[in-house]
Every structure is written in structure tokens, then in C-alpha cells.
Amino acid sequence: MRKAKTFIGILLIMISLLGLFFWELKGRDAVMMQEVLVAKTDIQIGEKVKNTQFSTVKLPKESVLKDALKEKDLSGIQGKVSTQLILKNSQISVQYFRQDQFFLDQDESIFVLQPEWISMRSSSLRRGDLVDIYGADERGLIGTYRVAFVKDSTEREIRDTGTGEIPVEENKILNRTDSTSTISHIEIIATIEEYAKIRSCIEGEIPTTLIIVQRSDRFDS
Numbered sequence: 001m002r003k004a005k006t007f008i009g010i011l012l013i014m015i016s017l018l019g020l021f022f023w024e025l026k027g028r029d030a031v032m033m034q035e036v037l038v039a040k041t042d043i044q045i046g047e048k049v050k051n052t053q054f055s056t057v058k059l060p061k062e063s064v065l066k067d068a069l070k071e072k073d074l075s076g077i078q079g080k081v082s083t084q085l086i087l088k089n090s091q092i093s094v095q096y097f098r099q100d101q102f103f104l105d106q107d108e109s110i111f112v113l114q115p116e117w118i119s120m121r122s123s124s125l126r127r128g129d130l131v132d133i134y135g136a137d138e139r140g141l142i143g144t145y146r147v148a149f150v151k152d153s154t155e156r157e158i159r160d161t162g163t164g165e166i167p168v169e170e171n172k173i174l175n176r177t178d179s180t181s182t183i184s185h186i187e188i189i190a191t192i193e194e195y196a197k198i199r200s201c202i203e204g205e206i207p208t209t210l211i212i213v214q215r216s217d218r219f220d221s
Contacts (some may be wrong), residue, residue: 033058036068036091043086049102051078054092065091094123102128104148104189110148111195113186117202119209125150125183126155133188134211135201142198144215145188152181173214188210 037054057070069077069092080097104110129147134140150158153175161178190198201208 023080032060034061034064034068036070038089038091039086040088043082043083045085047082049077049080049082049097051075055096057089059091065093067093067095067138069094071075104182107191108189109192111190112185113188113198113210113212115185117210118186118212121183121186121212122173122214123179123183124173125158125186125212125214126160126176129173130215131188131215132215133198134213135208137208139201139208142201142210143190143194145190145194147186148189150183150189151187151189153184154181156181156212158183 005091035056035058038066040053040055043049043053051074054074073094076094077094079100081100083098084096086092086096125131125147127147127150130144131147132144133142135142152158159180160176161180193202198210202210
């Protein structure tokens with residue numbers, strides 16, 4: 001009987017030690033830690049992100065963001081664009097990204113709007129803006145298009161003074177006070193059918209000119 005009690009005592013001690021070992025090895029992380037995505041490097045505003053820019057780390061559950069993304073969410077942000085500066089080692093939220101809307105679909109190309117076609121446009125027009133194009137007569141809205149390029153008379157891209165690279169989210173329309181040159185012509189993303197519709201307004205039996213109206217700030221959906 002005494003030997004049985006001794007054996008049971010030793011067995012209980014071993015079970016306790018094994019339980020403590022498992023707790024330190026796995027249990028603590030399972031109960032108190034959570035695996036989330038963080039940025040491997042700084043991610044700039046307007047940057048298209050890749051899966052390789054993120055890694056997973058374990059953090060105390062109390063410090064995890066409410067909507068923090070996990071490894072299984074990586075595919076959902078692949079190819080999206082950052083809406084804010086994300087610092088290295090920062091947690092990631094779906095709110096930090098948007099769809100990249102600046103691309104050519106299979107049936108789209110880039111078409112020029114000649115300067116003589118345009119009767120009204122803002123000097124703040126820039127690459128990436130979404131614009132509504134109207135006929136200057138009573139025919140109204142012709143269509144909505146993304147601006148691919150805004151060129152001066154020497155075919156150089158118009159930029160905001162002092163920005164160097166073409167700015168993205170931080171450059172709101174009302175902040176575009178100075179530009180590198182004077183706008184000559186505009187190039188838009190459209191299908192051949194859409195461009196033909198614009199040309200028919202310009203060169204039809206009752207020709208008109210174009211009024212180009214910006215929609216809010218660039219890259220907005």
C-alpha cells in the first residue's frame with residue numbers, strides 16, 4: 001500500500017512537471033498570445049503591397065488591434081494599395097488598404113484629348129484623377145474616365161512644384177497650388193468605343209468642345 005502511494009505520488013509529480021513544461025512550451029502562447037501580421041519594412045502611402053512585405057509575430061492578446069490581420073488574410077491584401085504610412089513592425093488592418101484602380105483592363109488603352117478639344121479644365125488636373133467629361137453644348141455627360149497622363153507642350157508630365165515623384169494620397173486637389181509647367185493635353189484610359197464616342201462629339205455634324213470636371217481627390221473610388 002505504501003509503495004502504491006509512493007508510485008502515485010511520483011506519477012503526480014511527473015504529470016505536474018510535464019504539465020508545467022507543456023504550459024511554458026505551448027500553453028502560455030495559446031492562451032495569452034496571438035499571431036498577427038506586421039510590416040517587415042516601412043510601407044509608403046500609395047504603395048502597391050506584396051505578400052513578401054509582411055511577416056507573422058506573436059503578441060500579447062491585450063496589445064493586438066481589434067481588426068488586426070492574420071496570416072490567412074494575406075491573400076486579401078495582395079496587390080492592394082496602402083492608404084497611409086505603415087511603419088516597420090506595425091500591425092496591419094484591412095482599413096490600411098484599398099483596391100488599386102490605376103491600371104489598364106484588357107480592352108482599354110491610353111488616348112489623347114487634344115488641347116483644342118478642351119474648352120474647360122482645371123490647372124490642378126493630374127495623373128490618376130477621375131474625371132467626368134461633358135459636351136460644352138446640351139448633350140451632357142459623355143463619360144467618366146481615369147487620367148493616365150497630363151502633359152505640357154514638350155510631352156513632359158505635369159507635376160506639383162517640389163514633389164519630384166508623382167505624389168499620391170497626400171496630394172489633395174486643393175493643395176495643388178503650383179505646377180512644373182502649363183498643361184497642353186490630357187491622356188485618358190478608355191476603350192476604343194469610348195474614345196470614338198468622344199471624337200464623334202468633337203467631329204460630328206454639330207461639333208462641340210469638352211468640359212473636364214474632376215471628381216473629388218485622386219484615387220478615390
